[in-house]
Amino acid sequence: RVRVAVLISGTGSNMAALIEAGRAPDAPFEVVLVLSNKDEAGGLAIASAAGVATVAIDHRPFGKDREAHERAVDEALRASGVEVVALAGYMRLLTPWLVGQWAGRMLNIHPSLLPKYPGLDTHARAIEARDAEAGCTVHLVTEGVDEGPALAQAAVPIVAGDTPESLAQRVLTAEHNLYPQALADFCRKLH
Ligand code: GAR
Numbered sequence: 001r002v003r004v005a006v007l008i009s010g011t012g013s014n015m016a017a018l019i020e021a022g023r024a025p026d027a028p029f030e031v032v033l034v035l036s037n038k039d040e041a042g043g044l045a046i047a048s049a050a051g052v053a054t055v056a057i058d059h060r061p062f063g064k065d066r067e068a069h070e071r072a073v074d075e076a077l078r079a080s081g082v083e084v085v086a087l088a089g090y091m092r093l094l095t096p097w098l099v100g101q102w103a104g105r106m107l108n109i110h111p112s113l114l115p116k117y118p119g120l121d122t123h124a125r126a127i128e129a130r131d132a133e134a135g136c137t138v139h140l141v142t143e144g145v146d147e148g149p150a151l152a153q154a155a156v157p158i159v160a161g162d163t164p165e166s167l168a169q170r171v172l173t174a175e176h177n178l179y180p181q182a183l184a185d186f187c188r189k190l191h
């Protein structure tokens with residue numbers, strides 16, 4: 001099975017979905033490490049409880065030296081024999097250096113139908129634009145933020161009275177289905 005690390009900054013609900021999917025008898029991957037840039041991330045406790053190795057590498061002590069933080073992250077990934085990195089609510093902009101280290105082997109999930117709404121506040125922007133639907137995209141990570149080639153997408157309707165919060169919840173449920181499937185498809189083609 002392909003050894004996957006999941007990078008998080010917060011709740012880790014996508015991370016939990018990936019851990020669970022990686023435990024199916026026929027899963028082509030397994031989550032061997034959960035790494036957070038914040039030691040207070042709720043997802044770390046969930047991963048520990050699930051028996052997955054965790055590491056927190058706080059970015060704050062590194063100040064403006066993004067690459068120094070990333071070198072520490074990269075070292076932890078390699079020490080665990082990680083082959084594929086799945087970003088799941090990892091709220092750090094990556095430097096070209098880290099992207100280069102994992103080119104073709106780093107995936108991200110983004111809460112919009114890319115190329116619409118890269119960046120933040122995707123749900124508020126979709127509602128504001130009166131879009132009929134919103135969704136999520138799993139894509140390969142490249143240097144441009146939220147710009148890498150899409151691997152999979154799922155759409156959900158935007159309904160009357162939706163708030164950014166209600167829409168986020170609907171999209172998140174779709175994310176929990178899409179990400180494990182997209183990662184499994186990706187890993188089946190790797191070897
Ligand atoms: C998810 O909706 C994910 O798509 C989004 O953060 C949330 C994390 O939730 N990611 C981004 O906005 C990346 N820029 P989770 O921690 O419960 O998986």
